[in-house]
Amino acid sequence: RSLGGTFLLTEDLKSGQKYNVRAKLETLVDRTQETDTDWSVITITGVPPAxxxxxxxxxxxxxxxxxxxxxxxxxxxxxxxxxxxxxxxxxxxxxxxxxxxxxxxxxxxxxxxxxxxxxxxxxxxx
Missing domain, CATH: 2.10.70 (Complement Module; domain 1)
Incomplete structure (x- = not known):
């Protein structure tokens, strides 16, 4: 299963590195109510400008x-x-x-x- 979109990652990421990521999806109505959690490994292919x-x-x-x-x-x-x-x-x-x-x-x-x-x-x- 894949998930697309824009994600805000708060760590200082380096291009070409692999990171273990836990995605926590929340409803827009009640952000305290967790609707889905998943683990994955992502590779950062490009880092946005500072x-x-x-x-x-x-x-x-x-x-x-x-x-x-x-x-x-x-x-x-x-x-x-x-x-x-x-x-x-x-x-x-x-x-x-x-x-x-x-x-x-x-x-x-x-x-x-x-x-x-x-x-x-x-x-x-x-």
Whole structure:
């Protein structure tokens, strides 16, 4: 049986090395409820870059701004960044997108950096 997807491994992995891995699958509703556990051996074929760019924008221009916490231009793989959309007077936040794809309507959000991304806060007039 195989399982595909993106996995966040917290150890300092080296390319070409073999690791024993225990996968613990959890439900999205109750993360404390374990649904499956399995053991396997994986070989790391490539290690992701150490840091990624996270660019933020507000649309339309002049409707609001985005705060990043922590506020920096490059983030480690798996780092969590709190994004807060701050509407200017006469506007309200409507939703987030990441690289042009809808992400969420919750504000603020915690965004996990896994690659270079642009996150846009969308606002509308009230």
């Amino acid at each position: 840091e990624f760019r996270l660019t933020t924008k507000a649309e339309p221009i002049g409707a609001g701004r985005v705060f990043k916490e922590p506020n920096k231009t490059r983030y480690a793989y798996g780092e969590i960044v709190k994004l807060t959309a701050d509407p200017y007077s006469g506007h309200r936040f409507t939703y987030w997108d990441v690289d042009g794809e809808y992400l969420d309507y919750i504000n603020p959000i915690n965004f996990i950096v896994l690659a270079d991304h642009t996150v846009t806060a969308h606002f509308e007039r009230i």
